[in-house]
Amino acid sequence: MVISIASGKGGTGKTLVATSLALALSGKSKVQLLDCDVEEPNAHIFLHSTINQSQPVFLPIPKVDETKCTYCGKCAEVCAYNAIAVVKEKVLIFPELCHGCGACSYLCPESAITEEGKEIGIVERGNSGNIDFIQGKLNIGEIAAPHLIKKVKRYIEPTSEVIIDVSPGTSCPVVEAVKDSDFCLLVTEPTPFGLNDLSLAVEVTRKLGIPCGVVINRDEAGDEKVERYCHEQDIPILLKIPLDREIAELYSKGIPLIEGIPAWRNSFLELFQEIQQNVSASQVAK
Amino acid sequence: MKEIVVLSGKGGTGKTSIVASFAALAQSKVLADCDVDAADLYLLLQPQVQEEKEFWSGQVAFIDKEKCIECEICQDICRFGAIENYVVDPISCEGCSFCYQVCPVDAITMRESMVGHWFISDTSYGALVHARLGIAEENSGKLVALVRQNAKLIAEKQNLDYIISDGPPGIGCPVISSLSGASLALLVTEPTLSGIHDLERVIAVCRHFGIPTLVCINKYDINEENTHQIENYCYKEGIEVAAKIPFDNVVTEAIVHGLPVVEYSEGKLTQEIRSLWQYIACALE
Numbered sequence: 101m102v103i104s105i106a107s108g109k110g111g112t113g114k115t116l117v118a119t120s121l122a123l124a125l126s127g128k129s130k131v132q133l134l135d136c137d138v139e140e141p142n143a144h145i146f147l148h149s150t151i152n153q154s155q156p157v158f159l160p161i162p163k164v165d166e167t168k169c170t171y172c173g174k175c176a177e178v179c180a181y182n183a184i185a186v187v188k189e190k191v192l193i194f195p196e197l198c199h200g201c202g203a204c205s206y207l208c209p210e211s212a213i214t215e216e217g218k219e220i221g222i223v224e225r226g227n228s229g230n231i232d233f234i235q236g237k238l239n240i241g242e243i244a245a246p247h248l249i250k251k252v253k254r255y256i257e258p259t260s261e262v263i264i265d266v267s268p269g270t271s272c273p274v275v276e277a278v279k280d281s282d283f284c285l286l287v288t289e290p291t292p293f294g295l296n297d298l299s300l301a302v303e304v305t306r307k308l309g310i311p312c313g314v315v316i317n318r319d320e321a322g323d324e325k326v327e328r329y330c331h332e333q334d335i336p337i338l339l340k341i342p343l344d345r346e347i348a349e350l351y352s353k354g355i356p357l358i359e360g361i362p363a364w365r366n367s368f369l370e371l372f373q374e375i376q377q378n379v380s381a382s383q384v385a386k
Numbered sequence: 387m388k389e390i391v392v393l394s395g396k397g398g399t400g401k402t403s404i405v406a407s408f409a410a411l412a413q414s415k416v417l418a419d420c421d422v423d424a425a426d427l428y429l430l431l432q433p434q435v436q437e438e439k440e441f442w443s444g445q446v447a448f449i450d451k452e453k454c455i456e457c458e459i460c461q462d463i464c465r466f467g468a469i470e471n472y473v474v475d476p477i478s479c480e481g482c483s484f485c486y487q488v489c490p491v492d493a494i495t496m497r498e499s500m501v502g503h504w505f506i507s508d509t510s511y512g513a514l515v516h517a518r519l520g521i522a523e524e525n526s527g528k529l530v531a532l533v534r535q536n537a538k539l540i541a542e543k544q545n546l547d548y549i550i551s552d553g554p555p556g557i558g559c560p561v562i563s564s565l566s567g568a569s570l571a572l573l574v575t576e577p578t579l580s581g582i583h584d585l586e587r588v589i590a591v592c593r594h595f596g597i598p599t600l601v602c603i604n605k606y607d608i609n610e611e612n613t614h615q616i617e618n619y620c621y622k623e624g625i626e627v628a629a630k631i632p633f634d635n636v637v638t639e640a641i642v643h644g645l646p647v648v649e650y651s652e653g654k655l656t657q658e659i660r661s662l663w664q665y666i667a668c669a670l671e
Contacts, residue, residue, distance in 0.1 A: 110397005139556035201482035269423035
C-alpha cells in the first residue's frame with residue numbers, strides 16, 4: 101500500500117507523522133519511506149539514515165550544432181516555454197525555462213539539435229534500521245521539482261508498505277508526489293490557516309480520486325472549525341496529536357515521536373489499521 | 387520603493403503572522419501574497435476585493451477521437467507520460483505541444499486553460515494583491531510574477547515606500563519567482579533541526595540570486611541550544627539575525643480572531659516584531 105502524507109499548509113507535522121508511521125511499521129513489514137519534499141527534504145534528520153546509493157538526476161537540455169544549423173527558427177517556434185530563441189545567426193538557449201520535452205531536437209529539420217543532461221538534483225537511497233529510505237534533493241536555483249519526484253517514485257516496491265512525505269502546497273510537486281497513492285493522509289492544525297489549506301488539499305485528493313483522512317496536530321491550540329469541517333465533509337479524523345511542549349522539544353531535536361515517547365507506537369499502528377480499513381472500504385465503494 | 391519578501395524554506399515557521407504584523411506597522415506600503423498555492427494572508431487582513439481577474443496560462447493537449455488514427459506517435463514521444471489509450475491526462479500534461487506538432491493527422495489541439503484568479507483588494511492596512519491558483523494546477527511561478535508585477539504597479543502609481551510580500555515555503559519555482567530582484571529577503575526560521583536545515587538551503591538560494599538577506603528566529607525559546615547554533619551559522623555566513631521572537635500562543639489566538647498579532651496583543655512578542663520592522667526599515671535606508 102502507498103500512503104502519501106500531505107497538508108496544504110507547511111509546518112503542520114507531515115514529517116513527524118511520516119517518520120513515526122514508518123518506524124512503527126518497520127518492525128512488522130517491509131517499509132519504504134520516500135521523501136518527496138525535494139525542495140526541503142527533512143525525514144533524514146529524524147531517521148539518521150545511512151545513504152549508500154546516490155544518483156544524479158538530469159533534465160535533457162538542447163544543444164545546437166551551429167555547423168549544421170541554418171537558423172530557420174523551427175526550434176524556437178515549437179518551444180512552448182520560450183526556452184530557445186533564434187536571433188539572426190545565433191541560437192540562444194535558456195536552460196532554466198526548458199522542461200526537457202524534446203520537441204526541438206525531434207523537429208529540427210537539419211538534425212542540428214542533440215540533448216545534454218543538466219543536473220537538477222539527486223536521488224539518494226539508504227536505510228534506517230529496516231526502513232528502505234529514498235530521498236530526492238533539488239539543486240539550488242532549479243525549478244523542476246516534479247521531474248525529480250518522478251525519479252524518486254521509481255524506487256517504489258509494490259510489496260512494501262510505502263510512506264511518501266510530500267511538500268506543502270497544492271500545485272505540481274504535490275500532485276506528482278500524491279498521485280497513484282492508495283491513501284492520502286492530510287496533516288493539519290486547528291486554526292483558520294490549517295483549515296483553509298486543508299480544504300485545498302482535500303480538493304487535490306478528490307481531483308486525483310484518492311481517499312483521504314486527517315491527522316490534527318497541536319490539537320486544542322486553536323478552534324473547533326477543522327473538526328466541524330471534517331464532519332461536514334465526511335472525512336475521517338484518524339489521529340490527534342496534542343499541543344505539548346515535550347513533543348515540540350523532541351521534534352526540535354530531530355527525535356521521532358515514537359522513539360521519544362514510546363507510548364505513541366500503538367497510536368501509529370492503530371492509525372495504519374484505520375487507513376487499511378478506509379482503503380478497503382473505498383475499494384468496495386468503487 | 388523597496389520590496390521585502392518574507393521566506394522560510396520550511397513551512398509553518400510564522401511568515402504570514404509576521405507579514406500581517408508588518409502590514410499593521412509599516413506606513414506607505416502595498417501587500418502581496420505570493421504563496422498562491424496556499425494563500426492565508428487574507429485571513430488576517432480581511433480584504434474587500436476591488437478587482438478580480440482570471441489567470442489564463444498553460445495549455446493542455448486534447449485529442450479528437452474522430453480524427454485519431456491510433457498511430458501511437460504521440461504516446462511514444464510524450465516525456466510526461468500524459469497520453470494513454472489516446473486520451474490526454476490534463477494533470478500530467480505540461481503543455482509542451484510536442485504531440486500537437488507531430489500528429490500526422492492533426493487530431494490534436496492545444497487548449498488554453500484558466501488556472502486561477504488574482505485579486506486587488508482593499509484592507510484597513512492598504513492595498514493587497516493576492517491570488518488563488520486552481521487546485522492541482524501548474525504555473526504557480528507565473529502567477530506569483532503576476533502578483534508581484536501588480537503590487538509594483540500600485541506602489542509606483544501611489545508612490546509607496548514598500549512592497550511587503552508573503553512568500554511560499556520551499557526553494558523551488560514559486561520561491562525563485564517571488565525572490566528575483568527583491569530588495570531584501572527576510573528569512574523566518576525556527577530552532578528545530580528541520581528549520582536549520584531548510585534555512586541553509588534558502589540562504590543558498592538568496593545568495594544564488596544575489597538578494598540581501600536577514601534572518602529572524604521565531605519561537606527561539608523552544609530550543610535555545612538550536613537558537614545558538616543558528617546564530618553561529620548566520621555569523622559565519624555574514625548574515626545578521628535581526629530578531630529573536632519568543633514562543634507565545636497569542637500568535638495562534640490572533641489567527642483564530644483573524645487579526646495581525648501586533649493588533650491583538652501588546653506583549654513582549656509584539657514589541658519584538660515592532661523592533662524587527664524598525665530594523666528592516668533602517669536596513670533598507
